[in-house]
Amino acid sequence: MSSALVTGGASGIGAALVARLRAEGFDVEILDLTTGFDVADPDSWEAVGAVDVACLNAGVLGGPSDPAELTVDGYRRAMSVNVDGVVLGVRRLARVMGEGGRIVCTASLAGLTAVPDDPVYAATKHAMVGFVRSAAPALAERGISINAVCPGFADTPMVGGTARTALEEAGFPLLAADQVAEAAWVALTSGETGHAWVVQPGRPPLDFRFPSLPGPRTEEKASVGPPPSLS
Numbered sequence: 693m694s695s696a697l698v699t700g701g702a703s704g705i706g707a708a709l710v711a712r713l714r715a716e717g718f719d720v721e722i723l724d725l726t727t728g729f730d731v732a733d734p735d736s737w738e739a740v741g742a743v744d745v746a747c748l749n750a751g752v753l754g755g756p757s758d759p760a761e762l763t764v765d766g767y768r769r770a771m772s773v774n775v776d777g778v779v780l781g782v783r784r785l786a787r788v789m790g791e792g793g794r795i796v797c798t799a800s801l802a803g804l805t806a807v808p809d810d811p812v813y814a815a816t817k818h819a820m821v822g823f824v825r826s827a828a829p830a831l832a833e834r835g836i837s838i839n840a841v842c843p844g845f846a847d848t849p850m851v852g853g854t855a856r857t858a859l860e861e862a863g864f865p866l867l868a869a870d871q872v873a874e875a876a877w878v879a880l881t882s883g884e885t886g887h888a889w890v891v892q893p894g895r896p897p898l899d900f901r902f903p904s905l906p907g908p909r910t911e912e913k914a915s916v917g918p919p920p921s922l923s
Contacts, residue, residue, distance in 0.1 A: 695743040697721045699731050699777060700750030705798060705846060708869035709747045712877055718745060731777030737784040746789075747876060748781045749798040750774075754812025767812055774816035775823075782827060782838065791835030796876045797824055799840040799888065804900065817842075821888050825902075828886025837885035842900065843872045844892050865893040 696713045700706040701722035713720045721743070723729040723736075730736050731750045754770040755762050778797050785795060802810070803817030824840040831838050847866040875897035879889045882899070890898040907915050 693717060693719045694745070695719050695721070696745040696747070697723055697740065697743050698747040698749055699723045699729070699781065700798075701747075702726045705843070705869045705872045706747075706749045708873035709749055709798075709876055712870070712873040713745065713747070716877070724750070731781060732772035734780055737780050740781075740784050740788070742788040742790055742793075743785075744790075744793060745880060746781065746785050746793070746795045747798070748778050748795065750777050751798060751800075751816075754810045754814070754816065757809050757811065759811060762812065770812050770816055774813070775819045778820050779823060782823070782831075786831060786834060786836065789834070789836050793834075793836040794880045795831075795836065795838040796879050797838070797840045798872070798876070799824070799842045801842050801844045801890065801892075803840070804842055804888065804890070824888070825886045832885055837883075839879040839882065839884060839886070840888045841872060841875045841879055841897070842888050842890050843867050843875070844890075846872055867891060867893050 694717065696718040698706050698709045698713070698720060701710045701720070702724040706722075706724070710720050710722060723731070723740070731748075750773055752770055752773045755766040782795060785793065789795075797820055799820045800813075800817040802814040803821035805814075807814035821840050821842070824838050828838050845866050847868055871893070872891055875889055875891040878897045879887070884899070888900045888902075890900045892898075909915055
């Protein structure tokens, strides 16, 4: 039987990921604070062994919209869970995963656009998307793929309070957790690596196309591309 792990797998999107993988015949290990696993703790990751599939899903919100009102503890908690939890997880998996291993990280549309209501959350998800895209080539040399899924507002406890009320009053549809899990499965089976998959209600998962960056020009106005090792 193929093996998998899901961080933050005890509830919400994580629980839907667990159910989706089990439906595909995977033996799934849940790594969650409720099971005593801290994704931000390097020592916790050292106990993780090889799996065929890993869903790095644990995440928390960042804090208030006004940077002046941020607390240091809240900021550091968001960075440690959302960023360290992915970087440390990928570091460990790169060391123990076999060829053909597949990783998917739960990012967010907040990793592709501005989110004035929660700048720190947006910062962590931008970091995650950047890490996934940038780590993909080195992981590919090990035979491992990595992708990110970027869902919009999902019907989970993370969307609560005034945010949920505002969305409901505007008639804005929320994603079901199993829709995000299905998008993660699409990413895992896509054969791609280093991609970000947008997930929105009423749409199939979309392989997001990032715009090309303008490159430098010489004094003669000729365009110059980066060296192969940096492209």
